[in-house]
Amino acid sequence: MAKKDLIRKRQEEFVRENGIIFLDNVSKSYSTGAPALNGVTLRIGKGEFVFVVGDSGSGKSTLIKLLLRELIATSGIVYVMGGDLGKLRHRQIPRFRRNLGVVFQDFRLLNDRNVYENVAFAQRIVETPVSDIRRNVPAVLATVGLAGKYKAKTRQLSGGEQQRVALARALVNRPSILLADEPTGNLDPKNSWEIMKLLEEINDKGTTVVVVTHNKEIVNSMQRRVVTMKRGVIISDEEKGGYIDED
């Protein structure tokens, strides 16, 4: 068996046993202040839908940054899809990130390009043939309800529409995991619910979805797994939980 196949097989076995995301006693300290994460152990299985909630400074954003390999754990190991992120070299990071879809609160779109170009950009990066891009981009835009707006500049869109573009961009390469960092933070309730419905639909198709949010109403209504963080540690992890209100 080739070395690559052997590694892939081992990673698949690891994912079956430990989940697609596995944080093993992970801590992260910055040069100043208290640790942002302190001995966190977390398993997220393939195809799960998980909310990560907590107040500001609880360590949610650090968690997302560790999963994106934007940061490296000070101690402990972060496994994503069976791979130890601490061992990734700088040049291997782009290839790793192509397995993740990521959505941010502030959308992070390329504002000088139109909707189509923003979504197509994710496919250009993975060197998808142009003919496939022309087929895939309209399809994913239709999925998020923006089929008719592919020519629009992103600045001409509402917040909800911009988040849909970001979602389309995150989905177009069919990622195994979708990370959403406060995806409804800049949206009104109606648009927030529409985005959450889309995330559910994506999860129904088998994609693992991790949503970091402050939105109590959505967390309480959806009755999904909820991981609550406080001051860098996980204080609760409930299968069908709600938002634990500290106040």
Add this chain to the structure above:
Amino acid sequence: MKISTLFYTLRQGVRNIFRNKLFSLASIATIAACLFLFGIFYAIVANFQSMVKTAQEGVSVKVFFEDDTPDERIKEIGDMITRRVEVSEVVYISDEQAWEDMKSGYPPDFAEGFYDNPLEGMSNYVVYLTDVSMQSALVTWLESVPDVRKVNRSEATATTLSGLNQLIGYVSIGIIVILLGVSIFLISNTVTIGISVRSEEINIMKYIGATDFFVRAPFVLEGMLIGLIGALIPLGLIHVVYDYAIKYVLERFYMISQLLDFLPSETILQFLTPISMAVGVGIGFVGSFTTVRKHLHV
């Protein structure tokens, strides 16, 4: 890398220039202004050096011979002088030629009363040098050659011209280095600022899995194109302004046109074009390459 990806990055590099019009214009203007100043200074220095060189070429040494030196010996000495590395040209002036030259410089009645050649025995070689600073060495050697009676030279002219040439060389190198340094600083700062304001764009690309090359290539191409355009503008301007300025000076100041020879714009641009383009494109490349690198670690 696929060909389509290569063309995509090239296209993006060109489009970036139009997407960021303000930054592009600011960068092009900075590069053009710096290289224009550099070009103007070079044109002045090049003309000055050319004029000094012309003056140096006119400096000569005259070699006279002992009486009754046979023609064969004079010819032999002439051959020896010609073989010297510091000698560019040797002209033989016979007695008759010397007298004719002298007469031509005076009114027609000047020669009346002279029945014989008063410059009999004054045949000589006029020796022109490749480098006027080597005049002393040549004169010392000439004075040691048997049958050479006298060597006439212009020590003051040679020393002045040689010193002036050296001074222009040092000053121009100094000013060119300073101008280039300032240009590089200003241009790379403009490129740095222009790219830094787009660090968000670079971050987004990195978050969705773009390789360093994929992110960097359009920015680097953009920097190089801006550098190229910024270099071509002053070259075009210098071509037009230089010819106009020379024409104006020659028409306006007739005396100057009799004394000085200005270099044609082609000669100036022959040196300036590759240097300006290399500086423009080079700084565009280095500036964008290093600035993008700062934002790649996401």
